[in-house]
Amino acid sequence: MPDTRDDIRDDAPLTTAKHGDALDEAKAALVEDRGDSLVGRSVTINRPRAELYAFWRDFARLPAFMENVERVDMLDERTSHWVVKAPGGRTVEWDAVITEDRPGELIAWASTEGADVPNSGRIDFRDAGERGTVVTATILYDPPAGLLGKLIARMFQREPAIQARRDLRRFKQLMETGEIATAARNRRELEEEEEG
Amino acid sequence: MRALTWHGKHDVRVETVDDPEILNPRDAIIRITSTAICGSDLHLYDGYIPTMQVGDILGHEFMGEVVETGPGSTLEKGQRVVVPFTIACGSCYHCGKHQYSACDNGNPADNQDIAQFLYGQPMSGLFGYSHMTGGYAGGQAEYVRVPFSDVGPIVVPDGLEDEQVLFLSDILPTGWQAAEYAQIEPGDTVAVWGCGPVGLFAVQSALLMGAERVIAIDHFPHRLELARRFGAETINFEKSDTYEALMEMTGGIGPDACIDAVGLEAHGFFLDNVIDQIKASTFLGTDRIHSIRQAIIACRKGGRVSMPAVYGGLVDKFPLGAFMEKGLTLRTGQTHVQHYMPALLNAIVEGKIDTTFLISHRLPLEQAAEGYKMFHGHQNEVTKVVLKPGMAAAA
Ligand SMILES: NC(=O)c1ccc[n+]([C@@H]2O[C@H](COP(=O)([O-])OP(=O)(O)OC[C@H]3O[C@@H](n4cnc5c(N)ncnc54)[C@H](O)[C@@H]3O)[C@@H](O)[C@H]2O)c1
Numbered sequence: 001m002p003d004t005r006d007d008i009r010d011d012a013p014l015t016t017a018k019h020g021d022a023l024d025e026a027k028a029a030l031v032e033d034r035g036d037s038l039v040g041r042s043v044t045i046n047r048p049r050a051e052l053y054a055f056w057r058d059f060a061r062l063p064a065f066m067e068n069v070e071r072v073d074m075l076d077e078r079t080s081h082w083v084v085k086a087p088g089g090r091t092v093e094w095d096a097v098i099t100e101d102r103p104g105e106l107i108a109w110a111s112t113e114g115a116d117v118p119n120s121g122r123i124d125f126r127d128a129g130e131r132g133t134v135v136t137a138t139i140l141y142d143p144p145a146g147l148l149g150k151l152i153a154r155m156f157q158r159e160p161a162i163q164a165r166r167d168l169r170r171f172k173q174l175m176e177t178g179e180i181a182t183a184a185r186n187r188r189e190l191e192e193e194e195e196g
Numbered sequence: 197m198r199a200l201t202w203h204g205k206h207d208v209r210v211e212t213v214d215d216p217e218i219l220n221p222r223d224a225i226i227r228i229t230s231t232a233i234c235g236s237d238l239h240l241y242d243g244y245i246p247t248m249q250v251g252d253i254l255g256h257e258f259m260g261e262v263v264e265t266g267p268g269s270t271l272e273k274g275q276r277v278v279v280p281f282t283i284a285c286g287s288c289y290h291c292g293k294h295q296y297s298a299c300d301n302g303n304p305a306d307n308q309d310i311a312q313f314l315y316g317q318p319m320s321g322l323f324g325y326s327h328m329t330g331g332y333a334g335g336q337a338e339y340v341r342v343p344f345s346d347v348g349p350i351v352v353p354d355g356l357e358d359e360q361v362l363f364l365s366d367i368l369p370t371g372w373q374a375a376e377y378a379q380i381e382p383g384d385t386v387a388v389w390g391c392g393p394v395g396l397f398a399v400q401s402a403l404l405m406g407a408e409r410v411i412a413i414d415h416f417p418h419r420l421e422l423a424r425r426f427g428a429e430t431i432n433f434e435k436s437d438t439y440e441a442l443m444e445m446t447g448g449i450g451p452d453a454c455i456d457a458v459g460l461e462a463h464g465f466f467l468d469n470v471i472d473q474i475k476a477s478t479f480l481g482t483d484r485i486h487s488i489r490q491a492i493i494a495c496r497k498g499g500r501v502s503m504p505a506v507y508g509g510l511v512d513k514f515p516l517g518a519f520m521e522k523g524l525t526l527r528t529g530q531t532h533v534q535h536y537m538p539a540l541l542n543a544i545v546e547g548k549i550d551t552t553f554l555i556s557h558r559l560p561l562e563q564a565a566e567g568y569k570m571f572h573g574h575q576n577e578v579t580k581v582v583l584k585p586g587m588a589a590a591a
């Protein structure tokens with residue numbers, strides 16, 4: 001008998017779901033989850049996955065391509081402290097713990113109690129043959145100050161989905177070309193852009 | 197430095213702006229010696245290309261002398277180089293396939309959103325061509341910052357004049373790629389719409405690739421005359437009916453390959469063109485596509501259509517039925533300039549391709565605004581304007 005139920009999962013990634021239980025499923029893929037908004041992005045990078053994993057695993061280097069992240073300090077092998085730009089010249093901070101770590105394959109994390117922006121997620125690295133590696137970021141978070149925070153964030157183009165896509169593009173640029181493309185004409189413009 | 201900046205429709209000005217600086221390891225700074233105005237620049241001048249900002253420096257056809265290099269550049273100070281208009285990294289998947297105008301990394305991450313939204317995926321960066329393609333400062337200036345200078349610019353051998361090699365930056369490779377995309381076979385008749393620089397180089401290229409006949413179409417007598425000089429037959433669309441003429445000239449078959457080198461600002465009082473024009477001016481549509489419509493209708497069954505001409509947005513009355521029923525093939529795209537530069541430089545050195553015939557006017561950079569006005573208003577006589585930053589102004 002043909003299957004006519006309409007709740008059968010298709011093969012599209014959870015982060016593209018229009019409705020349904022995507023959030024619950026995404027949570028189920030994490031050892032520990034924090035946050036109820038889901039964003040995710042994939043990018044294909046023309047480098048081996050071991051190299052990409054190794055760069056990412058050293059969290060202190062992430063601000064090089066994550067526009068909003070001011071600083072990440074490694075407190076120990078598994079714990080990091082994040083300082084992130086927020087609208088109005090403020091910053092938000094949290095500690096994050098690595099909850100799963102499979103070299104060359106996966107890094108998962110969750111923020112600890114008391115985070116300004118509770119969040120968790122995972123970065124997956126998958127072989128893509130002659131195209132290199134598919135890097136997928138899946139992030140759960142609670143927007144700062146609820147809906148208002150999200151609106152403010154959107155105004156500042158810091159809406160997490162857009163930000164994630166841009167950050168992943170910058171990661172790709174850095175890994176493939178050794179630099180991050182900019183159309184700035186000089187250092188003054190570049191600094192303005194980085195502060196922007 | 198002095199540079200030509202965009203201020204709005206038909207308003208470009210030479211102004212003093214900040215000098216460019218090395219920002220990334222692979223950058224170089226070039227002192228411009230020659231730079232040209234392109235048909236593509238006219239689309240900006242006429243305000244057809246979205247995401248321009250006041251103060252943007254235009255120009256994507258330029259060459260000059262290397263004056264500064266980042267630690268990752270392979271260029272040396274003092275070298276003369278021609279710079280491709282496509283900004284490509286050389287190391288992504290597409291660059292690996294020599295699809296340079298599809299480079300993943302040439303366009304800054306934030307600007308990629310615009311093209312991703314409009315077109316589904318972002319293209320490479322381009323010099324001086326709106327923020328959708330990066331927002332990079334162009335080369336109609338005294339100096340320019342060139343990213344990825346280790347893979348883009350080509351070093352010019354001694355003994356060649358600027359004017360022999362300048363067009364390697366865009367229109368020569370573009371005409372060549374257009375002919376290549378026409379997949380010319382021996383015995384073919386190739387029709388070329390538009391005898392601007394791109395069309396004229398497509399005419400030359402098609403003949404070099406073995407086309408038996410090339411038929412060039414325009415309404416400017418002088419431009420048609422240039423095409424005839426290379427051995428093309430011509431149709432003046434104001435004097436003859438283009439479709440009827442093509443059918444008769446090919447014994448009722450239609451051209452085997454058709455090249456549209458006109459673009460989104462087709463001229464002529466054709467019903468469809470007038471409707472497109474009204475739609476463009478009332479924002480119901482953006483592009484005037486008369487020439488590509490006509491190319492598709494004229495093309496023989498199973499033939500090939502090549503479209504170097506630039507289109508930017510949505511179009512109306514695209515003859516999809518004719519396209520399908522006749523089983524045509526269409527190839528198009530921004531040119532993969534880096535891919536063609538070395539071989540075309542060789543062809544210039546060996547005297548197989550002539551580039552200098554095209555240049556009708558040389559002006560100091562200071563008179564660039566005048567150059568735009570001329571190229572825009574007097575296309576018959578003004579076939580190509582080259583700007584020289586160092587040149588003394590005419591009295
Ligand atoms: N694909 C690329 O990478 C690339 C690179 C450079 C230029 N271009 C594009 O190629 C096109 C041509 O560039 P150009 O510098 O030669 O421009 P141009 O404006 O100098 O030439 C266009 C010519 O087309 C003629 N024309 C207008 N309407 C016509 C019609 N209905 N039928 C026949 N001819 C007609 C004009 O009279 C003119 O001579 C432009 O759209 C330009 O943007 C594309």
Ligand SMILES: [Zn+2]
Nearest residue numbers: 234236257366
């Ligand atoms: Zn051009």
Ligand SMILES: [Zn+2]
Nearest residue numbers: 285288291299
């Ligand atoms: Zn590339």
